[in-house]
Amino acid sequence: MNGLSDLGKILILCGIVMIVVGIVFAFMHKVPYLGRLPGDIYIQKKNFTFYFPLATSIVISIILSLIFWLFFRK
Numbered sequence: 244m245n246g247l248s249d250l251g252k253i254l255i256l257c258g259i260v261m262i263v264v265g266i267v268f269a270f271m272h273k274v275p276y277l278g279r280l281p282g283d284i285y286i287q288k289k290n291f292t293f294y295f296p297l298a299t300s301i302v303i304s305i306i307l308s309l310i311f312w313l314f315f316r317k
Contacts, residue, residue, distance in 0.1 A: 256314055 271277060282298030 278296050278299050280296070280298035280302065282301075284293070284295040284297055286293040
């Protein structure tokens with residue numbers, strides 16, 4: 244029965260993560276500087292635009308790592 248209990252916890256956590264991601268996407272345009280942090284790569288030429296949110300990806304990774312660490316620590 245322990246396996247089903249673990250599966251239930253994982254499904255609940257996935258649901259919470261999906262809700263949080265949905266809320267973030269809904270209000271992303273209201274968060275200043277998200278996607279325009281120093282360290283984000285943005286190159287615009289005449290007929291070419293390249294954008295890679297490097298610093299934003301690192302910040303989001305750190306935040307998610309902390310959240311998962313809080314939920315899965317023993």
